[in-house]
Amino acid sequence: MSSEEGVRATNDDAAQCKRYAVDKGYWQDPYIKLFTSRGQQNHAPEISIGYYARVKGLRMILEKFLTVTDGKCQIVSIGAGFDTLFWNLKDAGINVTSFIEVDFSAVTSRKIHSIRRSQVLLQKITNEDEEIRFSTTDLHGKDYHLVAANLKNLKDFNKKLGECGIDKTLPTIFIAECVLVYIEKDCTDALLKWTVDNFSTVFFVNYEQVNMGDKFGEVMMENLRSRECMLHTEYCASIDTQIQRMSSQGFEGADAMEMRHVLYRLPQNDVMRIQRIEFLDEQELLEQLMSHYCYCWAYKDPNKIGLGDIGL
Numbered sequence: 001m002s003s004e005e006g007v008r009a010t011n012d013d014a015a016q017c018k019r020y021a022v023d024k025g026y027w028q029d030p031y032i033k034l035f036t037s038r039g040q041q042n043h044a045p046e047i048s049i050g051y052y053a054r055v056k057g058l059r060m061i062l063e064k065f066l067t068v069t070d071g072k073c074q075i076v077s078i079g080a081g082f083d084t085l086f087w088n089l090k091d092a093g094i095n096v097t098s099f100i101e102v103d104f105s106a107v108t109s110r111k112i113h114s115i116r117r118s119q120v121l122l123q124k125i126t127n128e129d130e131e132i133r134f135s136t137t138d139l140h141g142k143d144y145h146l147v148a149a150n151l152k153n154l155k156d157f158n159k160k161l162g163e164c165g166i167d168k169t170l171p172t173i174f175i176a177e178c179v180l181v182y183i184e185k186d187c188t189d190a191l192l193k194w195t196v197d198n199f200s201t202v203f204f205v206n207y208e209q210v211n212m213g214d215k216f217g218e219v220m221m222e223n224l225r226s227r228e229c230m231l232h233t234e235y236c237a238s239i240d241t242q243i244q245r246m247s248s249q250g251f252e253g254a255d256a257m258e259m260r261h262v263l264y265r266l267p268q269n270d271v272m273r274i275q276r277i278e279f280l281d282e283q284e285l286l287e288q289l290m291s292h293y294c295y296c297w298a299y300k301d302p303n304k305i306g307l308g309d310i311g312l
């Protein structure tokens with residue numbers, strides 16, 4: 001397996017874990033099953049709770065961004081994989097000016113294949129007056145775009161965003177869930193700086209590993225390495241290094257939170273509900289897992305529309 005294949009395979013893992021948790025009732029997502037099978041394996045409840053906090057935490061941040069911008073904004077999901085956020089937002093009656101997903105061509109072509117064969121998915125992308133434009137790797141609908149680009153190549157990435165009709169003067173949120181950690185430091189530095197330099201008003205939310213300097217972190221790295229997947233953890237030492245990374249690339253403000261704390265920021269009646277779904281053998285393992293992932297967010301808001309107030 002090449003290292004790119006190893007990285008791409010993390011998308012299949014994420015999609016299967018989400019599908020498994022959704023089937024168990026952790027949260028609702030009628031679309032994930034249209035992109036992935038459930039798989040053979042049983043997953044530990046800690047994993048499903050981790051995904052629950054990841055999905056709900058992101059939604060919480062995103063909804064605050066949507067309120068501040070009144071939906072007149074763009075969402076750019078980088079390394080989007082088989083994520084279903086676009087369809088779930090539509091179900092909630094949430095429309096934005098433009099929703100753009102970017103991934104390697106081998107991933108986007110599989111996603112396009114799933115979309116093309118599902119009326120349920122297609123319905124949310126089309127409208128009566130406009131045709132969807134397809135190629136094997138790129139799809140352009142009215143307000144949804146799925147394009148292939150390697151995030152390490154900013155020229156290509158910029159060109160693909162241009163083909164989606166991106167407006168760099170419109171408030172834009174970039175979402176990176178478990179993506180930057182697979183890309184070399186110099187390239188992620190350049191990518192973050194590029195978003196700050198090119199967009200007038202921008203919010204960036206990043207989900208990835210943190211506190212990786214201990215034994216647990218070492219084991220996590222080793223597991224992925226054995227699957228040809230290198231983690232680039234220079235910024236994953238602590239919450240502080242995560243925040244500093246954002247500030248040093250020019251964001252005006254940044255903050256971050258370990259997932260074990262995020263769990264307490266979510267509606268507690270629902271957290272109690274999901275904790276009853278499966279028996280947790282060891283609370284300690286959950287704590288450990290959740291202290292090795294975080295959300296980090298950063299913004300540039302020259303017109304003070306309120307991006308600085310967004311957080312968990």
Ligand SMILES: C[S@@+](CC[C@H](N)C(=O)[O-])C[C@H]1O[C@@H](n2cnc3c(N)ncnc32)[C@H](O)[C@@H]1O
Nearest residue numbers: 008010011014079080081103104150151177178
């Ligand atoms: C762990 S998956 C996460 C998928 C999705 N964000 C989610 O949370 O379900 C990481 C994704 O990032 C993509 N990715 C990693 N490096 C990339 C790069 N250099 N260019 C484009 N996509 C990349 C992978 O192909 C994969 O789909």
